[in-house]
Amino acid sequence: MSSQGVQASSQTKHPKSTLDGSEVVCPLGTFICAPRPDNFALCRPNGMLEFYDPFLSKDSALRATAKTYVWADHVESPDQTIFHLNGHVKTIRADQELHADVADYNSDTSDYDARGNVHYQEATHLLSADHLTGNTNNSVGLATGNVRFQMLDSHGNGTAVQAQMIDANRNRYTVATYSTCDIGRHVWEIRAKKIETDDNTARGVARSATMNLFGVPFLYTPYMSFPLNNDRSSGFLYPYFEHTGNAGYQFRLPYYFNLAPNYDLTITPRYYTMRGAMLSGQARYLFPKSNGEFDFEFMPSDNYNDQKITPTSVDTQGQQRYLYKFVNTTILFPGWSLSTNINRASDQNYLHDFGDDLFTISTALLYSSIYLNGGGSWWSASIGGDIYQNVDPSQPNSVEPYKRLPRATFNMDIPFARWYDVGMTSEAVAFHKFDMVEGSRLDLYPYIDADFQGPAWFIRPKLAYRYTGYSLDSGYQNYNAYGPIAPGTPSPFNESNPSRSLPIVSLDQGLIFERSTSLFGSDFTQTLEPRLYYLYVPYRNQNNLPLFDTGLMAFDDWMLFAPNQFSGADRQMNANNLTAAVTTRLLDDAGVERLSATFGQIRYFTPQLVQDPGVPATNWSGSDYVAELSSQLNDQWTMSTEYLWNPNTRKTELGTFTVQRRLGFDGILNFSYRFRQNLLEQYDISTVYPLTDRWRLIGDWTYSMMDKRTVEAVAGVQYEGCCMKVSVVARHYVTGYDGVITTLPPGQIGPGTDTAVMFELEFKGMGASSDQTDSLLRRDILGYQ
Known part of the structure; x- marks a missing residue:
């Protein structure tokens, strides 16, 4: 088994596992929480071997x-070199402590021979046996008879017929067991002819x-390597089992x-019962x-x-299937x-067939x-390109956006x-883009702005000018904004080099008022923040301009x-608009925002022509009208x-409501409602409900209210x-997937749905585990940890 540790890329480090079970609680409202580290808080308190001395030195260098x-x-000492010790024998040397009923000790060579109820402790290990011989200078020893051992820098422990201390950092156990469970309560354990541990490599x-x-x-192996702590180390991760309707039963064994x-x-290595063998991998570097x-x-x-038939489907039987992703910053x-x-896939059915x-x-x-990105204190630039691949099997490849290749940007902002x-x-x-009007575009947006502000006010005027020019490829007369047109049909593109230029003027201003108030017996600072935003953009007819990468938001x-x-x-857009908005906040004594409410609207003084x-x-x-409210009155x-x-239109255009309640230490209850006019109306309830501490x-x-069906359901324990x-x-x-299925393959639930069991x-x-289940739940359940 192995521990993956932190990723070899720049990201927030996850908290390490702890023996006392301490960990960071995911803050309320967090979308995706960090994985929970291993904790042994559910183990027996102070579960050490009974002779453990907490006051012994932990520094083996001494x-x-x-x-x-x-x-x-x-x-007894006949020559002041060899000592015969009898009754409650105890020796201490730095981090080493030995107890026995009877012992012989040579002060010149530091050899010892201890017998009867032998207890040995050092910085990283505990050991008990019937008989122990060794040398303290060389940190070697041999224990036999009812051997028990425990590792102090992890939760590992076990038994053996014989234990050998090879040196200060290496040990060998013969006919041994090993587990991280409580001593004497091994739910699981490794039983082996020989177990070797190395503190240098952990x-x-x-x-x-x-x-x-x-x-x-349940598993035999001639060789097994496992970690002694949570440091990164090579080895097998935990196996993962799953079943989906599109791929059958799946087994993964990461190394x-x-x-x-x-x-x-x-x-x-993976194996799908319906589709065959697959190899996947991940390489990281820093x-x-x-x-x-x-x-x-x-x-x-x-x-x-799978016998799916759509105008764009492909027959993947007998074909190579692949998906790869490469992300790099140099x-x-x-x-x-x-x-x-x-990011590329072998075919547009791939994610549908193998997604879970x-x-x-x-x-x-x-x-x-x-x-290629560059930047300085007042400027930034880039040159490159981007493309898309259609992976929706129900849509033709024409849904792919334009390729933007090459693409260059230059931005600057110089204070004075x-x-x-x-x-x-x-x-x-x-x-x-195939079968669409093609060409190039130059967009220039120079501006000058100011930021006048004081403790309770701000005024931000901005004057800008926008020029956008095009160079359309030959044949542009055969297209409109959405594709080819019939011969003889007039095209909106009446010149090869259309352009648009116009000024953009805005004025953003606001005030901030504060007062002390109390609510529910607590003191707060309340703010009142009115804000006005005026925008003026003259109208320009833009029907002769193509729509390369633009849409109404x-x-x-x-x-x-x-x-x-x-x-x-x-x-x-053309504009002669004035936005009026007001925000109020409640801040507690520590400056934490406990409530925020905003209300606003844009008033249009001229028609929206573009x-x-x-x-x-x-x-x-x-x-x-826009209204927003958020609160976190307690933890x-x-x-x-x-x-x-x-x-x-006197209609609701959008409505969202989300509430989250923490249940105990790591339990969560979420409820949300999402509505967008003519697009969706969904309810979602999710929970991590702790029945007990285990x-x-x-x-x-x-x-979905619009579809009258369940979009997704997850249940687990x-x-x-x-x-x-x-x-x-x-x-x-x-x-x-909206394709027509002429014959349902065995095990498939039906068109448009799938079921996965993990x-x-x-x-x-x-x-570390393979983290498949946890990663999915962290994405599905707000605040899951």
């Missing part, structure tokens, strides 16, 4: 110069070993290679000027014909770096990019005269103060809600004891 102190009821090796669970053997402190490798990760999955031949020289993010959760199944596009900044954002990009709270309602540079092709202009007097509850109401129930249910964790989780989810078993202290 042995070379330390004196040896000897006590006994009776001492590894143990068992030969001719059998893994036993509740006394029943972790700790190649160096700054790079490692995990290889995972060098002074480069870090990255390479993940892959490869199946040489798919054995299964510092080339000061201020410049190369970033790479490559709603998140993977619902992924429709894989994004890839490579960029204390309050002011002058700057520019710019982009030059070429767009490519759904209205949301942040758009109250945005200069454009379109993503991308192909459209710039729209997507075919969409008429709107002459609304105002935008949606057990948190709540947030957002509401958008359209006064023009048992937890896991549940997640997402229901987890057990955590002193030295073992068990997870059994079942998932039923919509695949989003089983994971972890023996604490024997290395």
